[in-house]
Amino acid sequence: MKFPKPHTLKQIAELIDADFVGDANFPVLGMNEIHVVEPGDIVFVDHPKYYDKALQSAATIVLINKKVACPEGKALLVSDDPFRDFNKLSNHFKPFKAANTQISNSAKIGDNTVIQPNTFIGNNVVIGKNCVIHSNVSIYDDVVLGDNVTIHAGTVLGANAFYYKKRPEGFDRLLSCGSIRIENHVDIGANCTIDRGVTGDTTIKEGTKIDNLVQVGHDTIIGKKCLIASHVGIAGCVVIEDDVTIWGQVGITSGITIGAKAVISAKSGVSKSLEGHKSYFGVPADDFRSKYKEIASIKKIPEILDYIKTQAKI
Numbered sequence: 491m492k493f494p495k496p497h498t499l500k501q502i503a504e505l506i507d508a509d510f511v512g513d514a515n516f517p518v519l520g521m522n523e524i525h526v527v528e529p530g531d532i533v534f535v536d537h538p539k540y541y542d543k544a545l546q547s548a549a550t551i552v553l554i555n556k557k558v559a560c561p562e563g564k565a566l567l568v569s570d571d572p573f574r575d576f577n578k579l580s581n582h583f584k585p586f587k588a589a590n591t592q593i594s595n596s597a598k599i600g601d602n603t604v605i606q607p608n609t610f611i612g613n614n615v616v617i618g619k620n621c622v623i624h625s626n627v628s629i630y631d632d633v634v635l636g637d638n639v640t641i642h643a644g645t646v647l648g649a650n651a652f653y654y655k656k657r658p659e660g661f662d663r664l665l666s667c668g669s670i671r672i673e674n675h676v677d678i679g680a681n682c683t684i685d686r687g688v689t690g691d692t693t694i695k696e697g698t699k700i701d702n703l704v705q706v707g708h709d710t711i712i713g714k715k716c717l718i719a720s721h722v723g724i725a726g727c728v729v730i731e732d733d734v735t736i737w738g739q740v741g742i743t744s745g746i747t748i749g750a751k752a753v754i755s756a757k758s759g760v761s762k763s764l765e766g767h768k769s770y771f772g773v774p775a776d777d778f779r780s781k782y783k784e785i786a787s788i789k790k791i792p793e794i795l796d797y798i799k800t801q802a803k804i
Contacts, residue, residue, distance in 0.1 A: 491520050491521055491522060491580075491583065491584060491667050491668065491689040491690070492519055492520035493518070493519060493520050493521075493583055494583070496517050496518065496519055496530075497517075497518045497519075498514060498515045498516065498517065498518065499512055499513065499514055499515070499516035499517075499518055499551065499565050499567070500514040500515070501518075502518050502532070502551075502567060502579070503567055505578065505579065505582055506567070506569060506575040506578050506579065508553070508567045508568055508569040508575060509557075509567075509568040509569075510565060510566060510567050510568065511557065511560050511565060511566035511568065512551075512560060512564070512565025512566060513565070516550075516551070516565040517530060518530065518532060518551055519531065520532070520689075521533075521576065521579055521580075521583075521689055522549070522689045522690060523688050523689050523690065523709065523727075524543065524544060524547050524549070525709070525727055525745075526687075526689065526690040526709070527547050527548045527549035528548055528549075529548060529549075529550050530550055530551075531548070531549045531550065531551065532549065532551040532552075532553050532567065532576075532579070533547055533549035533551070533552055533553065534552075534553040534554070534572040534573065534575070534576040535552060535553070535554050535555075535572060536554075536555050536571070536572045536573055538556075541554065541556075541558060545558070545560075545561055545564070546561070549564075550563065550564045550565065551564065551565050551566070551567060552564065552565075552566050552567070553566075553567040553569060553572045553575060553576060554566055554567070554568060554569070554572060555568070555569060555570060555571065555572050556568070573655050573662065573664065574662075576664070577662075577664065577665045580665040580666075580667045580689075581665065583667070584667035587613055587631070589610070589611075589612050589613050589631075592608075592609070592610055592611070593605065593609075593610075593611045594611055594612050594613045594614070594615065594631075596613050596614050596615075597611045597612070597613070597614070597615040597616070597617070598615070598616045598617070599611075599617045600617055600618045600619035600620070600621065600637065601619045601620075602619055602620045603617055603618070603619060603620060603621040603622070603623070604621070604622045604623065605623050606622075606623060606624045606625040606627075606643075607625050608625050608626045609623050609624070609625060609626065609627045609628070609629070610627070610628045610629065611623075611629045612629060612630045612631040612632070612633070612648070613631040613632070614631055614632045615629050615630075615631065615632065615633050615634070615635075616633075616634045616635065617629075617635045617639075618635055618636045618637035618638070618639065618674070619637045619638070620637055620638045621635060621637065621638065621639045621640065621641075622639075622640045622641070623641045624640075624641060624642050624643040624680075625643050626643050626644050627641050627642075627643065627644070627645050627646075627647070628645075628646045628647070628648075629641075629647045629648060630646075630647060630648025630649065630686065631648065631669075632648070632669040632670075632686075633647050633648045633669055633670045633672070633686075634669065634670070634671050634672065635672045635676075636672060636673045636674035636675075636676070636696070637674045637675075638674055638675045639672055639674070639675070639676050639677070639678075640676075640677045640678070641678050642677075642678065642679050642680040642681075642682075642702070643680050643681075644680050644681040645678055645679070645680065645681060645682045645683070645684075646682075646683045646684070647670050647672075647678075647684050648669065648670055648684070648685070648686045649683060649684075649685050649686065650663065650665075650666045650685065650686070651664065651666045651668075651685050651686065651687070651688045651707070651708030651709070651726060652685065652707065652708070652726070653666075653688060653708065653726070664688060665688075666685070666686050666687070666688050666708065667688070667689060668686050668687025668688050668689050668690045668691055668692070668708070668709065669686050669687060669691050669692075670684055670686055670687070670691060670692045670693075670694075671691045671692070671693045671694070672693075672694045673693075673694065673695045673696040673697075673714075674696050674697075675696055675697045676694050676695075676696070676697065676698050676699070676700075677698075677699045677700065678694075678700045678704075679700055679701045679702035679703070679704065679720070680702045680703075681702055681703050682700060682702065682703065682704045682705070682706070683704075683705050683706070684705075684706040685706065685707055685708040685726070686708060687708050687709040688708055688709060690709055691709070692706060692707075692708055692709055692710055692711075693710075693711045693712065694706075694712045695711075695712060695713050695714040695716075695732070696714050696715070697714050697715040698712055698713070698714065698715060698716040698717075698718070699716075699717050699718070700718045701718060701719045701720040701722075701738075702720045703720050703721050704718055704720065704721070704722045704723075704724075705722070705723045705724065706724050707724055707725045707726035707727070707728065707744065708726040708727070709726055709727045710724055710725075710726060710727060710728040710729070710730070711728075711729050711730065712724075712730045713729075713730055713731045713732035713733070713734065713750070714732040714733070715732060715733050716730055716732070716733065716734045716735070716736070717734075717735045717736070718735075718736045719736065719737045719738040719756070720738050720739075721738050721739040722736050722738065722739065722740045722741075722742075723740075723741045723742065724742045725742060725743050725744035725745075726744045726745075727744050727745045728742055728743075728744060728745065728746055728747070728748070729746075729747040729748070730747075730748045731747070731748060731749055731750035731751075731752075731766060732750045732751070733750055733751045734748050734749075734750065734751065734752050734753075734754075734766075735752075735753045735754070736748075736754045737753075737754065737755050737756040737758075738756045738757070739756055739757045740754050740755075740756065740757070740758045740759075740760065740775075741758075741759050741760065742760040743760060743761050743762075746760065746761075746762060746763040746764075747763045747764075748760070748763070748764050748766075749763075749764060749765045749766025749767065749768075750766040750767065751766050751767045752764050752765070752766050752767065752768055752769070752770065753768075753769040753770065754769075754770050754771070754775060755769070755770065755771035756771075757771075757773075758770060758771050758772055758773065758775040759772075759773035759774055759775060760774070760775045761774045761775070762774070772784075
């Protein structure tokens, strides 16, 4: 997320009542999660295990819970609770605003687009030309849809990221101030849920078709001309490259990449990145040839045990 205008390191420190290390006039342009940071962004880190990753990232301002050596060309914001203060910044720069109408006055809707009854369209939503948005769809603030997009009944675009920090008193949610970008000629089935990015965008690229009852997590990127069948669950920060086919009830863990033109068969569980141009199935998912060898080996276990028993009697 980029700020409406540049701020200084001192101004940001004052907003969250934090100490800072660096030039008071060091420029701060925005804030983002570590996988999408750019120079000028703030990234937060609150565990020593990830200090180096944050300090060596593209972010030039690190919101951290301990004074450490600051890399050249960067600045620190030192806070006793970076998670809390990242939320403070989200609230300051992107506060929640009630729409108060079924279709927000700030929404922009293109020519020949049809909005069916009981659909909610939030603030600053942009919908392109020749789209069809069926009944009971909820499109939260800042979502952008291209041309010739179809959204079927009951789908929710832009709900919060499933991102929590466990504290002694319960779970603390990381606020979501990102959005969703859906490109041209995308179809989304009934009762799907696509979460907004935490600070960036959840993206579905041109020509992709998604069946009913599919969940897409925050900041995930789905490539062009993908085909995703019903009951698929995709966690946050996944990259699915172009022309991937995912069949029903596949579960995909966070932060991995599915290569272009991969095919994942039904009921598979994907726990690691998969190369493109291959077919996969099983739990954990593996390529067909390896999985068939594994299944064939398992089938031989009774035969092997019988042989061992026979040899033991000799």
